[in-house]
Amino acid sequence: MSHDHGNGVSDPEVRTRALESLLYEKGLLSPAAVDALIGVFERDLGPLNGARVVARAWVDPEYKGRLLENATAAIAELGFGGLEAQHLVAVENTPEVHNVVVCTLCSCYPWPVLGLPPRWYKDPAYRSRIVIEPRQVLSEFGLELDEDVEVCVWDSSAEIRYLVLPERPVGTEAMSEDELAQLVTRDSMIGVTNVSAAVAA
Amino acid sequence: MSTQAEVNSMTGVDALPRSNGELLFEEPWQARAFGVAVSLVQEQGLDWEEFRRRLIDEIRAWEREHGPSDAYDYYERWLAALERLVLETGMVSTAEIEAEVLHVVTADDHGHDH
Numbered sequence: 001m002s003h004d005h006g007n008g009v010s011d012p013e014v015r016t017r018a019l020e021s022l023l024y025e026k027g028l029l030s031p032a033a034v035d036a037l038i039g040v041f042e043r044d045l046g047p048l049n050g051a052r053v054v055a056r057a058w059v060d061p062e063y064k065g066r067l068l069e070n071a072t073a074a075i076a077e078l079g080f081g082g083l084e085a086q087h088l089v090a091v092e093n094t095p096e097v098h099n100v101v102v103c104t105l106c107s108c109y110p111w112p113v114l115g116l117p118p119r120w121y122k123d124p125a126y127r128s129r130i131v132i133e134p135r136q137v138l139s140e141f142g143l144e145l146d147e148d149v150e151v152c153v154w155d156s157s158a159e160i161r162y163l164v165l166p167e168r169p170v171g172t173e174a175m176s177e178d179e180l181a182q183l184v185t186r187d188s189m190i191g192v193t194n195v196s197a198a199v200a201a
Numbered sequence: 202m203s204t205q206a207e208v209n210s211m212t213g214v215d216a217l218p219r220s221n222g223e224l225l226f227e228e229p230w231q232a233r234a235f236g237v238a239v240s241l242v243q244e245q246g247l248d249w250e251e252f253r254r255r256l257i258d259e260i261r262a263w264e265r266e267h268g269p270s271d272a273y274d275y276y277e278r279w280l281a282a283l284e285r286l287v288l289e290t291g292m293v294s295t296a297e298i299e300a301e302v303l304h305v306v307t308a309d310d311h312g313h314d315h
Binding site: 008009011012013014015016017018019020021022023026028029030033034035036037038040041 | 208233234237239241243244245274276280283298303305
């Protein structure tokens, strides 16, 4: 790889690699810890926020009402924000309607609640196919919808980001809000899967 | 607040560069420098503030010494702050860093593609 810094002792890439190996050699850090940390920021940090929003909406009908009315304000109640000028809209899955989110132009994504988008979300194939043949794409994610369920595809933009409010699975009536939050997956909040009552092992 | 939450909530000059909400790493070393600093703070039980105040110092110092037309690189400031953190906490010495840097540069001379 070539870049502007040349390949001397002031090259930040060289200095980063040197620091990294020194810290590993001294046992102050492990490559696994660094990889895991980067993974957390890429995968987990955001979806957890969204899961708390969904769980709250499931247990608190008034909160759910506020979420569907103005999601930007509703997530701010839980301390999540940073969308700046963008507006967050929550769309509710029901037995009649299934919602799924895409950004056909690029990869607009509600990152304060969902973190970094998964690789496939940015993939040109997902971005075009989910609009043209949503049922086929959803079935490839393992989601088979009944013929009479209407599929709504929401196209994100710089101004509007969407969060899917999945259906609360049956059999979870006795669960606490925290337990419910653990069931909610990133993919269910994009709308490519439903939430299952069984916690993934 | 956890280190990760603190890192994610920096909003001043120290805010992580994002594009369309995603962390923006223009080159692979930037992601490594990011991961090393955050995990080092966690593994060593330091306060995130220990890193953050050095990051802000480095950004401010750069701004004092450069004009608006100079190319600013957030992660070069980040790396400078990381070097200061490991030196000032005595984790590694300047001599060790420079020796390892030379080692990496020399290794690159033998055709290592990075």
